[in-house]
Amino acid sequence: MTYELETAANPEQLRRVAIDPVSRVEGHGKVTILLDENNQVHQVRLHIVEFRGFERFIQGRPYWEVPVMVQRLCGICPVSHHLAASKALDVMLGIKQVTPTADKMRRLMHYGQMLQSHALHFFHLSSPDLLFGFDSEVAKRNVVGVAGAHPEIAKKGVLLRKYGQEVIRHTAGKRVHGTASVPGGVNKSLSSAERAELLKDAYQMVAWSRDAVQIIKQLHTATPELYDVFGHFESNMMGLVTPTGDLDFYHGALRAKDADGKIIFDQVDYQGYMDVVEEEVRPWSYMKFPFLKQLGRENGWYKVGPLARIQNCDQIPTPLAEGERKEFVAYGNGKPIHATLAYHWARMIEMLFAAEMIKDLLHDDDIEGKDLMVTGTRKPGTEAEGVGVIEAPRGTLFHHYRVGEDDLVTMANLIVSTTNNNQAMNTAVREVAKKYLNGKELTEGLLNHIEVAIRAYDPCLSCATHALGQMPLEVSLIDAAGTVIDQVTRNAQGICRIE
Amino acid sequence: MSEKKTFTLDGDDVAFEPGQTIIQAALAAGKYIPHLCYHPEFKPHGSCKLCTVKINGRPAASCTTAAQPGLSVESEIPEIQDQRRTMVQMLLVEGNHFCPSCEKSGNCMLQGLAYDLGIMSPHFPQIFPTRPLDASHADVFLDFDRCILCELCVRASTEVDHKGVFALSGRGINKHLIVNAESGKLADTDFALTDKAAQVCPVGVILKKRVGFAVPIGKRRFDATPMSVVIAEESKTKETV
Numbered sequence: 001m002t003y004e005l006e007t008a009a010n011p012e013q014l015r016r017v018a019i020d021p022v023s024r025v026e027g028h029g030k031v032t033i034l035l036d037e038n039n040q041v042h043q044v045r046l047h048i049v050e051f052r053g054f055e056r057f058i059q060g061r062p063y064w065e066v067p068v069m070v071q072r073l074c075g076i077c078p079v080s081h082h083l084a085a086s087k088a089l090d091v092m093l094g095i096k097q098v099t100p101t102a103d104k105m106r107r108l109m110h111y112g113q114m115l116q117s118h119a120l121h122f123f124h125l126s127s128p129d130l131l132f133g134f135d136s137e138v139a140k141r142n143v144v145g146v147a148g149a150h151p152e153i154a155k156k157g158v159l160l161r162k163y164g165q166e167v168i169r170h171t172a173g174k175r176v177h178g179t180a181s182v183p184g185g186v187n188k189s190l191s192s193a194e195r196a197e198l199l200k201d202a203y204q205m206v207a208w209s210r211d212a213v214q215i216i217k218q219l220h221t222a223t224p225e226l227y228d229v230f231g232h233f234e235s236n237m238m239g240l241v242t243p244t245g246d247l248d249f250y251h252g253a254l255r256a257k258d259a260d261g262k263i264i265f266d267q268v269d270y271q272g273y274m275d276v277v278e279e280e281v282r283p284w285s286y287m288k289f290p291f292l293k294q295l296g297r298e299n300g301w302y303k304v305g306p307l308a309r310i311q312n313c314d315q316i317p318t319p320l321a322e323g324e325r326k327e328f329v330a331y332g333n334g335k336p337i338h339a340t341l342a343y344h345w346a347r348m349i350e351m352l353f354a355a356e357m358i359k360d361l362l363h364d365d366d367i368e369g370k371d372l373m374v375t376g377t378r379k380p381g382t383e384a385e386g387v388g389v390i391e392a393p394r395g396t397l398f399h400h401y402r403v404g405e406d407d408l409v410t411m412a413n414l415i416v417s418t419t420n421n422n423q424a425m426n427t428a429v430r431e432v433a434k435k436y437l438n439g440k441e442l443t444e445g446l447l448n449h450i451e452v453a454i455r456a457y458d459p460c461l462s463c464a465t466h467a468l469g470q471m472p473l474e475v476s477l478i479d480a481a482g483t484v485i486d487q488v489t490r491n492a493q494g495i496c497r498i499e
Numbered sequence: 500m501s502e503k504k505t506f507t508l509d510g511d512d513v514a515f516e517p518g519q520t521i522i523q524a525a526l527a528a529g530k531y532i533p534h535l536c537y538h539p540e541f542k543p544h545g546s547c548k549l550c551t552v553k554i555n556g557r558p559a560a561s562c563t564t565a566a567q568p569g570l571s572v573e574s575e576i577p578e579i580q581d582q583r584r585t586m587v588q589m590l591l592v593e594g595n596h597f598c599p600s601c602e603k604s605g606n607c608m609l610q611g612l613a614y615d616l617g618i619m620s621p622h623f624p625q626i627f628p629t630r631p632l633d634a635s636h637a638d639v640f641l642d643f644d645r646c647i648l649c650e651l652c653v654r655a656s657t658e659v660d661h662k663g664v665f666a667l668s669g670r671g672i673n674k675h676l677i678v679n680a681e682s683g684k685l686a687d688t689d690f691a692l693t694d695k696a697a698q699v700c701p702v703g704v705i706l707k708k709r710v711g712f713a714v715p716i717g718k719r720r721f722d723a724t725p726m727s728v729v730i731a732e733e734s735k736t737k738e739t740v
Contacts, residue, residue: 064709065602180716
């Protein structure tokens with residue numbers, strides 16, 4: 001199934017339909033579909049057409065600049081990059097544990113991030129499809145339409161997101177692209193006034209998050225013929241869990257399960273992530289395709305993010321979210337749920353978990369502590385190294401750096417959450433294309449089915465493109481008559497060839 | 500007791516001591532005149548031209564012009580502010596100033612001045628010069644991308660530290676800050692973190708290693724109040740930059 005519908009046998013004979021750009025996602029991507037004269041689908045690809053290159057321009061910069069610089073990858077989940085980089089550089093500095101205040105401030109920042117990102121995705125980006133229907137009137141299929149038809153739902157969505165942003169502001173210094181997490185700890189804790197301000201609304205956010213779970217649960221269970229089968233495919237799943245198997249967005253070890261829910265590996269220290277995960281470059285996309293090494297390219301690809309996390313863990317350490325998780329798992333009747341639209345249900349359970357964690361952390365006096373930083377001893381030698389992994393809103397996020405004796409970064413490798421879901425998203429759109437598009441005249445509503453499948457993953461396409469150096473390129477010089485005069489290609493191994 | 504002599508700055512009387520320049524007298528009176536290469540502990544340099552004012556209708560650098568009784572000095576007038584804005588915009592494109600990840604952000608005088616002047620974009624095409632940074636020193640790193648050629652480090656290293664670690668080289672658009680060592684590397688000089696030259700950079704060129712972003716947003720020097728107000732307030736009690 002991995003390569004089915006990826007490359008058509010005779011593309012030159014086929015009609016090309018493009019969805020460009022894919023809307024209501026972060027970043028810029030497009031989908032191309034190749035069909036024959038009978039509208040049978042022969043090829044479907046999700047292309048990531050942005051190019052960033054952060055891995056390269058971090059090189060040569062001082063390491064303490066990295067958590068602040070690298071978060072500019074994204075305006076939606078910068079906190080995840082900020083913290084993953086900080087965690088990697090803690091390790092590089094030989095720091096085993098930051099102070100309780102630093103740990104809890106970072107966690108609070110991250111749970112604020114999860115809350116705002118999940119709220120944004122569900123209410124602003126996806127709820128128009130789910131509440132109005134995938135092929136409903138396009139002019140109303142947006143958050144303004146939701147505000148008109150369901151003002152209470154829209155209001156909660158806006159205020160949940162706002163609250164998450166306020167948590168970030170007080171913990172990171174500002175709502176987007178703060179600077180509070182530094183290698184070795186944090187540069188601030190909460191003041192009593194900041195803590196009181198956040199506590200004031202914390203319980204309301206838990207209540208609204210519960211409501212959000214009920215909305216999506218009712219939608220899912222009321223229409224299983226759609227929600228259970230739309231974009232359904234089986235795959236491995238990966239994410240972080242604690243030593244006791246708890247869900248934890250900030251820290252843990254890697255666990256992967258197969259499509260039947262059996263453990264592939266567990267409690268893998270992410271410092272050795274390269275022993276278990278490998279990336280493949282394919283010539284038609286800027287986004288790499290990671291896979292589990294022990295299963296190989298064809299069978300080793302996996303899902304990350306809410307659907308994987310909720311089913312990868314043994315329990316959620318907050319009562320309300322754990323109750324919802326149990327109900328979710330029970331819905332699968334003993335089998336893992338692989339329905340693409342179940343991502344939404346899982347995501348709202350995670351949002352509830354984040355709200356509960358924020359409330360609990362705000363009751364912990366450590367967040368007003370003054371012990372913010374620790375120092376470590378760097379490994380002697382020419383290069384020090386560290387890996388930081390975190391569960392970002394969209395899934396497992398890897399940051400890996402090497403730093404020279406002069407304190408400058410010599411190597412950076414980022415495997416961004418959305419990259420982990422690359423094959424899964426491609427498979428989802430192919431499944432949807434096969435089921436809903438084959439043999440039909442294409443309409444906007446039908447094409448939106450493809451986008452609905454992509455949206456379920458909440459992809460952040462701008463974050464995910466870092467294949468600089470290995471990126472295949474083709475440059476053509478074409479004269480006024482349209483004749484190709486010259487062509488230079490660079491393949492996935494970086495080898496250039498002049499035609 | 501003799502009566503203090505005064506000049507007017509934008510219509511307000513400013514008293515001065517004999518020997519004071521216009522900017523010295525203005526700052527002592529808590530009145531801000533924009534500047535980048537001026538520093539109260541060093542002789543006036545007159546190179547950045549940001550402190551240019553109109554004195555009796557003629558433009559002149561306020562850091563190099565002696566205060567005299569009865570002068571009419573105009574600083575915050577549209578004509579002068581427009582020129583300052585243009586000069587700062589030119590500085591912003593001549594180097595590689597990336598405020599979002601610069602640890603000097605919030606404490607940087609170039610950034611503070613740009614905010615004060617209402618600069619929302621660099622306006623001119625970026626030159627993107629190639630200026631490799633120098634991290635060879637154990638305690639300090641140099642990010643030449645941010646240099647505005649104010650020569651404060653050159654003056655501090657020569658006049659106070661007596662080491663002559665820094666100099667400017669080249670002419671015109673090719674002028675740049677260099678390190679006075681055969682290798683060109685800071686590690687091959689006797690520069691130390693305690694040197695005066697390590698304390699005077701108004702932007703983010705000379706920075707102590709491994710402590711970046713120690714001060715949270717909101718607590719940095721120019722976070723809560725515009726730089727012009729901060730410096731004016733501080734100058735009432737002491738000479739400052």
